[in-house]
Amino acid sequence: MLTLIFRKAVQSDLSHLIALLADDEIGQTREVVSDPVDGAYIQAFRAIGDDPNQLLVTVLHDETIIGCMQLSYIPGLSRSGMWRGQIESVRIAAGYRDQGIGRRMIEWAISNFKERGCGLVQLTSDKTRLDALRFYASLGFNPTHEGYKLSL
Amino acid sequence: MLTLIFRKAVQSDLSHLIALLADDEIGQTREVVSDPVDGAYIQAFRAIGDDPNQLLVTVLHDETIIGCMQLSYIPGLSRSGMWRGQIESVRIAAGYRDQGIGRRMIEWAISNFKERGCGLVQLTSDKTRLDALRFYASLGFNPTHEGYKLSL
Numbered sequence: 001m002l003t004l005i006f007r008k009a010v011q012s013d014l015s016h017l018i019a020l021l022a023d024d025e026i027g028q029t030r031e032v033v034s035d036p037v038d039g040a041y042i043q044a045f046r047a048i049g050d051d052p053n054q055l056l057v058t059v060l061h062d063e064t065i066i067g068c069m070q071l072s073y074i075p076g077l078s079r080s081g082m083w084r085g086q087i088e089s090v091r092i093a094a095g096y097r098d099q100g101i102g103r104r105m106i107e108w109a110i111s112n113f114k115e116r117g118c119g120l121v122q123l124t125s126d127k128t129r130l131d132a133l134r135f136y137a138s139l140g141f142n143p144t145h146e147g148y149k150l151s152l
Numbered sequence: 153m154l155t156l157i158f159r160k161a162v163q164s165d166l167s168h169l170i171a172l173l174a175d176d177e178i179g180q181t182r183e184v185v186s187d188p189v190d191g192a193y194i195q196a197f198r199a200i201g202d203d204p205n206q207l208l209v210t211v212l213h214d215e216t217i218i219g220c221m222q223l224s225y226i227p228g229l230s231r232s233g234m235w236r237g238q239i240e241s242v243r244i245a246a247g248y249r250d251q252g253i254g255r256r257m258i259e260w261a262i263s264n265f266k267e268r269g270c271g272l273v274q275l276t277s278d279k280t281r282l283d284a285l286r287f288y289a290s291l292g293f294n295p296t297h298e299g300y301k302l303s304l
Contacts (some may be wrong), residue, residue: 001182044234077166152270
């Protein structure tokens, strides 16, 4: 099994993280890969870092960035004041897919959410990502909700 | 058309907001309605108030609390560093349903998200809430995603 390191993303990871987001059927149409990094990403990175209820996670193997995901800790009144953990923007580098790394990432996220006192984990996945849908179902996630988006 | 006031929730709203969350087919099984309010709700209310990226909204008509919703502003790297607006826990008091109030609430939320610079609004709705599914579709929301939950 590959040795993985999970840590909070740092700004020098940014170009690698954007490349990960863009190296994806859906993501490639909506990310801007440039050197230097587009300023909008730097602003977004800082906004994530400034928010104690967000955690951008970089996943490394042998000092190479091979994955990322964003965890959000969402306080709420419903379900007796339960905190929700939300997972967004999960990506794994092309050469590292289908090796169980996604499963280890989600397990890491679940463990992190438990430490933070969350009672529920939620995420949405694009209905065209058939592999992802099977993957989340295999991890015990229930597709109980319809996930809506509206572009502004 | 009913006059509605939208404002940030204050702690004295809390018992009314919990009653709204509980007055619902699904919510009634998972909320604790008590006087005084269960401490878990007070903690959750404070956690929401402490987070500048959360806004719990109380909706009033004639000084009566008739609705609530929670807005989350989520920074992220993907889609070129776009902020997302997320809507959670939308509730309307039983006597005020089917009068277009939900539509005005979501329109208010969308306008608020635009002011905050969000490029996308997202929400999930339980697949058993057929009226809600039709409602969000009628507002232009696209059900592009599968919404997963995992209880911890």
